[in-house]
Amino acid sequence: MGEADRLIIFDTTLRDGEQSPGASMTREEKIRIAKGLERLNVDVFEAGFPAASQGDFESVRAVAETIKGSRVCGLARAREADIRTAGEALAQAQAARIHTFIATSPIHMQNKLHMQPDEVVEAAGKAVKLARQLCDDVEFSPEDAGRSEHDFLCRIIEAAIDAGAGTINIPDTVGYNVPEQFGGLIGTLLERIPNADKAVFSVHCHNDLGLAVANSLAAVRAGARQVECTINGLGERAGNASLEEVVMAVRTRQDVFGCDTQINTREIVPVSKLVANITGFHVQPNKAIVGVNAFAHESGIHQDGVLKHRETYEIMRAEDVGWHTNRMVLGKHSGRNAFRSRLEELDIVIDSEEQLNEAFARFKSLADKKHEIFDEDLQALVTEAGAALENERIKLLSLQVCSETGETPEAKVSLIIDGEERRAVAPGSGAVDAAFMAIDSLVQSGTELLLFSINNITTGTDSQGEVTVRLERGGRVANGQGADVDIVIASAKAYINALNKILVGADRQHPQAGDV
Ligand SMILES: CC(=O)SCCNC(=O)CCNC(=O)[C@H](O)C(C)(C)COP(=O)(O)OP(=O)(O)OC[C@H]1O[C@@H](n2cnc3c(N)ncnc32)[C@H](O)[C@@H]1OP(=O)(O)O
Ligand SMILES: CC(C)C(=O)C(=O)O
Numbered sequence: 001m002g003e004a005d006r007l008i009i010f011d012t013t014l015r016d017g018e019q020s021p022g023a024s025m026t027r028e029e030k031i032r033i034a035k036g037l038e039r040l041n042v043d044v045f046e047a048g049f050p051a052a053s054q055g056d057f058e059s060v061r062a063v064a065e066t067i068k069g070s071r072v073c074g075l076a077r078a079r080e081a082d083i084r085t086a087g088e089a090l091a092q093a094q095a096a097r098i099h100t101f102i103a104t105s106p107i108h109m110q111n112k113l114h115m116q117p118d119e120v121v122e123a124a125g126k127a128v129k130l131a132r133q134l135c136d137d138v139e140f141s142p143e144d145a146g147r148s149e150h151d152f153l154c155r156i157i158e159a160a161i162d163a164g165a166g167t168i169n170i171p172d173t174v175g176y177n178v179p180e181q182f183g184g185l186i187g188t189l190l191e192r193i194p195n196a197d198k199a200v201f202s203v204h205c206h207n208d209l210g211l212a213v214a215n216s217l218a219a220v221r222a223g224a225r226q227v228e229c230t231i232n233g234l235g236e237r238a239g240n241a242s243l244e245e246v247v248m249a250v251r252t253r254q255d256v257f258g259c260d261t262q263i264n265t266r267e268i269v270p271v272s273k274l275v276a277n278i279t280g281f282h283v284q285p286n287k288a289i290v291g292v293n294a295f296a297h298e299s300g301i302h303q304d305g306v307l308k309h310r311e312t313y314e315i316m317r318a319e320d321v322g323w324h325t326n327r328m329v330l331g332k333h334s335g336r337n338a339f340r341s342r343l344e345e346l347d348i349v350i351d352s353e354e355q356l357n358e359a360f361a362r363f364k365s366l367a368d369k370k371h372e373i374f375d376e377d378l379q380a381l382v383t384e385a386g387a388a389l390e391n392e393r394i395k396l397l398s399l400q401v402c403s404e405t406g407e408t409p410e411a412k413v414s415l416i417i418d419g420e421e422r423r424a425v426a427p428g429s430g431a432v433d434a435a436f437m438a439i440d441s442l443v444q445s446g447t448e449l450l451l452f453s454i455n456n457i458t459t460g461t462d463s464q465g466e467v468t469v470r471l472e473r474g475g476r477v478a479n480g481q482g483a484d485v486d487i488v489i490a491s492a493k494a495y496i497n498a499l500n501k502i503l504v505g506a507d508r509q510h511p512q513a514g515d516v
């Protein structure tokens with residue numbers, strides 16, 4: 001990859017990302033993320049705004065002292081004190097950059113800075129010159145460039161390059177631009193600024209209209225050779241362009257962009273998870289590249305295609321961005337091929353096409369009731385051939401569990417057993433245990449609990465819990481499932497479901513016992 005074909009990745013998770021309300025990071029957290037960015041092999045990352053507070057100064061200094069593999073940058077207003085503070089924080093860095101900025105749009109100059117355009121040009125020139133005295137790598141940004149007048153931008157950028165800025169960053173600060181327009185702006189600046197060839201042109205896009213990545217990529221096509229971005233698209237308001245999307249777009253579509261990054265893409269998912277864990281900003285499941293569904297397939301036609309030839313429905317390899325593998329999720333949209341393939345992976349032997357069809361029919365019927373089918377469910381589906389319960393002997397009427405700190409939990413249960421209402425009260429070591437004890441005191445099943453597993457269908461405290469219970473009696477095994485927003489009730493339903501199977505003789509030998 002020649003210099004002209006290289007796209008520099010400038011990460012600003014620790015600065016603009018940290019400006020997301022609620023995403024403040026401690027020094028130790030910044031160091032952990034900085035190490036992740038170094039493993040990702042980002043060229044430059046902004047560690048903070050040293051003049052913002054003593055804490056941010058200390059964080060930038062600690063990151064600068066720790067990181068050896070990436071250039072560490074600090075942000076500063078076009079003010080002497082900010083620039084000197086940034087220089088001091090970065091003094092120990094192996095490779096440092098000072099990034100100084102000042103707004104250039106009429107709306108910002110008039111209403112925020114209260115400065116005339118000439119004064120802004122002068123402040124920019126002075127700021128870049130001072131920064132260059134403290135650091136040999138200086139970046140200048142005309143803030144709100146996306147709403148600035150082109151003539152004025154050309155004038156201030158030329159002055160900043162003359163003053164020694166090696167990188168000129170064009171921010172769409174409020175995410176107002178659209179791709180064609182923003183790409184056009186970069187093309188215009190490169191063409192009209194006489195000393196444009198003495199600097200790398202960079203872009204910094206915000207996502208207010210959901211266009212941050214599209215705008216960044218349009219700028220790359222127009223000649224920008226640095227993109228500023230953040231992990232998971234974190235950042236002020238709706239966020240910045242997401243690093244993972246920009247990096248994988250240029251990697252996957254080199255035919256379109258004609259350039260590539262030096263990012264170690266296999267670190268993308270681990271670093272995304274690290275940032276999500278530290279900030280508490282979790283990634284939506286359908287987020288490109290790093291969402292849990294980004295490489296998951298549930299519908300039968302897609303699963304069939306991917307099983308036959310991965311590229312039918314995947315344009316990247318899950319492993320290349322740091323996932324262990326792609327994922328086939330079994331659910332109500334799945335088809336026979338994915339079902340058979342998962343059974344094979346679980347070493348479940350199906351003797352005939354007829355047996356497969358029967359198990360598949362039960363799978364579809366379960367999938368109508370249950371969100372996602374887990375491996376335990378598949379084991380049960382196959383081992384409980386013909387297990388549709390026509391006559392449930394036990395039905396749950398009501399369950400009340402009392403659980404209090406320092407007190408033994410107690411459950412009151414009311415069941416219909418063979419048509420007759422029965423009630424019982426029992427203590428237990430926990431709420432679920434008490435519920436099971438109360439049920440069993442009425443049923444006297446003599447079963448042993450082999451497995452108890454809870455999965456939440458969606459995230460959040462109001463999500464539906466799915467419980468699987470596996471019971472064994474005299475070498476015979478049955479699985480029961482139950483779902484409810486209350487996990488104790490879901491557990492009781494699953495327990496009763498398994499008991500019914502044992503009682504109606506629908507149980508079969510344990511799959512591990514080889515009688516599948
Ligand atoms: C688009 C962006 O992301 S810009 C970066 C945003 N990041 C931050 O703001 C970092 C956190 N900020 C802070 O901690 C504080 O705002 C500080 C320490 C930077 C400044 O605090 P204060 O001195 O109390 O100023 P305050 O925040 O109230 O106002 C900002 C001042 O900076 C001025 N200013 C804003 N940008 C610039 C600039 N690039 N260059 C010079 N002056 C600027 C404003 O006009 C205003 O000046 P005034 O006080 O004379 O009216
Ligand atoms: C400081 C600058 C680059 C910025 O964050 C913006 O304009 O959005």
Ligand SMILES: [Mg+2]
Nearest residue numbers: 016173204236
């Ligand atoms: Mg920004």
